[in-house]
Amino acid sequence: MRVYEELFIVKPDAPEEEVDAYIGQLKELITNGKGTVEKADRWGTRKLAYRVQKYNEGLYVLFQFSSSPELVKEIERRMRVTDMVIKFITVRIDEKTKKIEKRKKQRDKRAARRPPPPPMAAPSLPAAPAMPAPGAPVTAAPGVPDAAATAAAPETKTAAETKAAAETQES
Secondary structure: EEEEEEEEEEEOOOHHHHHHHHHHHHHHHHHHHOOEEEEEEEOOOOOEEEEEOEEEEEEEEEEEEOOHHHHHHHHHHHHOOOOOOOEEEEEEHHHHHHHHHHHHHHHHHHHHHHOOOOOOOOOOOOOOOOOOOOOOOOOOOOOOOOOHHEEEEEEOOHHHHHHHHHHHHHH
């Protein structure tokens, strides 16, 4: 059995009861023809890309089913003679799934032949300065005043600093 999608457009002014009855007829036709209906979706009324039989919009219905090719011919014949159907298309989708599966197998084979990529190391953060152990002497980098040492030492000013501070206060 092959898998098909049938998309058809019904006139927008068709009564809901008639559309439901027609969908029921199609389901019954497929099941009586030894097929199975996987999905039957009503997409609702949508605007058409161009005018079809003097209509600018239509009710879209999608069927996904599996059946024999003879049954598809009968469904298409009924679509042609039904007045409320203004457009339809039937697409065989099992070929597409076969192609996708074949490509996937080829891709898996190629991936199996390739060596595995080297393990990625976690991104490293910039090195933070280590915290000194309590009670250890604190040393500063050359040319940088040590904040801890200046805080711990008593503040002493030289004579030149005292004179400069006094001059700034006078002005």
